[in-house]
Amino acid sequence: MEWTRGRRLGVDVGTVRVGVAICDPDGILATPLVTLARDNSTTQSDSAPSDMSEIAELVRVHDVVQVIVGLPITLAGKEGHAAALIRQYADGLAIVVDPVPVLLADERMSTVAAARRLSERGVRGKRQRAVVDQAAAVEILQGWLDTTRAGMMRGGGTRAD
DSSP: OOOOOSEEEEEEEOSSEEEEEEEOTTSOOEEEEEEEEOOOOOOOOSSOOHHHHHHHHHHHHTTEEEEEEEEOBOTTSOBOHHHHHHHHHHHHHHHHHTTSOEEEEEOTTHHHHHHHHHHHTTOOHHHHHHHHHHHHHHHHHHHHHHHHHHHIIIIISOOOO
């Protein structure tokens, strides 16, 4: 896989909120961007859920080249019911942000790691709940960036001579 320069969004999908992170165009550092309210409306309409529409607007405004959605894999390495729901969400999001690709990334323990980092920095209680989804999105995106970069350094990408 060849690296394409450009910003990427990391998305942590929860039942109540959706955390969003963004990286620099060189894909070095993920930073928190926003927490969106999850639109769980089940009405049949032609319009996308509001959270997906807001992500599509972020994709447009920030010239995003890929969207990375966290996929909850169990500690045993299997996909459960939650993963099936996230795959559905990612499929819907892919339609809304087309032609920008939506990729799935293992998010095992991202929320736990994010909460731990926030606690270590003294962010607790309501303040933590307000930003933990963004922090989890940062964990997802940064993990994906680091893994992708490591794979390319081992020969998975093209080399500039």
